Amino acid sequence: MHFFPDYRQPIIEALIVLEDSGITRFPVDLHAIQRQYRNLFEIRSYVSLMKERGLTREECIQLLRSEDGAAVMHGYGRYVIYYNDKKSRRRTRFTIAHEIGHVILGHLLEHEVPIISREGMTQRLYHRLEHEASCFARNLLCPAYHAERLLDAHGISRVADEDVWEVARRTALTENLGMRFDAQSLIEKAFDISSAAAKTRVGLLQTDIDMYSAHHLDWESTKDIGQSAAWYCTRCNLERFPGASHCSECGGKRFAFKVDAKAFSYRKLGVNAHMQFSPCPVCGNESYSADAGYCRICGTLLxxxxxxxxxxLNHPEAKHCYACGKITAFNGSDHHLRIKRSLETQNEGDFSMIYESEIAYDPKTNKVTVCPRCDNEQINTDAAYCRICGLPLVNKCIPGQWKDDFGNFHDSHPHENLPDSRFCEQCGQPTVYFKHNLLKPYAQVLGIDEPGDDGNDFDPDIPF
Ligand SMILES: [Zn+2]
Ligand SMILES: [Zn+2]
Ligand SMILES: [Zn+2]
Ligand SMILES: [Zn+2]
Ligand SMILES: [Zn+2]
Ligand SMILES: [Zn+2]
Structure with missing residues (x-):
């Protein structure tokens, strides 16, 4: 029998339990662990024992020799973990994890005791078992590397040669975040443990990390466990964008770090190297010119x-600027409504649409090589219109008009577009080919209804 705690095994076992229970996010869901190990132990409250045996809570505490909880062997290799339901939720989570530690580490079997208590064994052995179970608990609920990763994302690192972790730098996440935070409070919220347990976690963080590296402990299988906690606007609950000083939904400036089921976030949407939304948040198109201001498939501003x-530049769903809090160009606009609506109807998986063009053209001149309206293939290099049906051979936009200083209207200069563009990338106006029904509206291609607008009810009088 050894009296010095072995901290290697509890860490290994904790990582195995996380993997086997299929934990994918922190805070750890103890119900998932209970389901996975239902043949080994069940978890019950003091109140259920009180009812079953007709005991008072005080008698229960006496019987189990603990204010917080205890693991009791019921038959060979089967356990009941009792917890005092009068304690706080966070404290109870740690108690249950600690008792699972006694069970998984085989403490009761090894020492042939029905319960771990001071009375049944020597002080040294009792302390060894307690330290091991607590090591298991903190690495189950808050594994060292995951804690370190959370702190690192917040620019928190260890003060040299001390078990103190402090904010040392700004990161992409904390840039422009005008809120105070520290290692202990972040850990408390992200892993849903008491402030006392979080304090211990911080204090023993480097010790546990050293244990991982000294024994080459493999944490690979738990690497992808993500965080549910994030910074949310305290007024409207939108998840804050990294680097934002203002909430994009309400313009607020206060954020709180928490796990919150009622919080929301905008859809994850990309921007390309030219800072255009990509794919287009309305139709999923990804092919734009570098200088395009509008999506050529659906006409949405990019x-x-x-x-x-x-x-x-803001997220397409944003109503307020993340940087200064002023309203965005989309605030209250048709574009904003369309984007909101289409994001609600789209599923994550079937996004990013490739609009296959069937119109053959010469990429040097943007001129079609076969007339898309009458299929005429005899097209002279210097011709501007199809000699059979009169369709322009380059798909130009039908520009809007502009008003001069005297109140007179003038036609704007049309822009050249690709033959399969429904809308002009420069001005957002519909193209000639779209107006002539040679191209289907994007909603029809995607098989969705665009509410209130069939997208193609233009003036049939084209001037040619
Ligand atoms: Zn214990
Ligand atoms: Zn807000
Ligand atoms: Zn689009
Ligand atoms: Zn701004
Ligand atoms: Zn033609
Ligand atoms: Zn145009």
Whole structure:
């Protein structure tokens, strides 16, 4: 029998339990662990024992020799873990994890005791078992590397040669975040443990990390366990964007770090190297010119700048600028409504649509090589219109009009577009080919109804 705690085994066992129970996010769901190990132990409250045996809570505490909880062997290799339901939820989580530690580490079997208590064994042995079970508990609920990763994302690192962890730098996540935080409070919230347990976790973080590296403990299988906790706007509960000083939904400036089932976030949408939304949040198209301002398939604007500083580019769902809090170009606009609506109807998986063009053209001149309306293939290099049906051979936009200083309207200059563009990338206006029903509206291609607008009810009078 050894009296010095072995901290290697509890860490290994904790990682195995996390993997076997299929834990994918912190805070750890103890119900998932209970389901996985239902043949080994069950978890019951003191109140259920009180009812079953007709005991008072005080008698229960006496019987189990603990204010918080105890693992009791019921028959060979089967256990009941009791917890005092009068304690706080966070404290109880740690108690249950600690008792699971006694069970998994085989403490009761090894020492042939029905319950771990001071009275049944020597002080040294009792302390060894307690330290091992607690090591298991903290690495189950809050594994060292995951804690370190959370702190690192917040720019928190260890003060040299001390077990103190402090904010040392700004990170992509904390940039412009005008809120105070520290290692202990972040860990408490992210892993749903008491402040006392979080304090111990921080204090023993380097010790546990050293244990991992000294024994080459493999944490690979738990690497992808993610965090549910995030920074949310305290007013509207939108998840804050990294680097944002203002909430994109309400313009608020206060954020709280927490796990919150009622919180929400905007859909994850990308921007390309030219800072255009990509794919298009309405139709899923990804092919744009570098200087396109509008999606050529559905006509949606490809950026949502703030109305104060056009250099501040926002998420397409944003109503307020993340950088200055002023309203965005989309706030209250048709674009915003369309984006909201289409994001609600789209599923994550079937996004990013490839619009296959069947129209043959010469990429040097953008001129079609076969007329898409009458199938005429005899097209002269210098011709501007199809000699059979008169269709322009380059798909131009039908520009809107502009008003001069005297109130007179003028036609704008049309822009050249690819033959399969429904809308002009420069001005957002429909193209000639779209207007002539040579191209289907994007909603029809995607097989969705676009509410209130069939997308193609243009003036049939084309001037040619
Ligand atoms: Zn114990
Ligand atoms: Zn907000
Ligand atoms: Zn689009
Ligand atoms: Zn701004
Ligand atoms: Zn033709
Ligand atoms: Zn145009």
């Amino acid at each position: 950026t949502n700048p703030c109305t104060e500083d056009p250099a501040h």
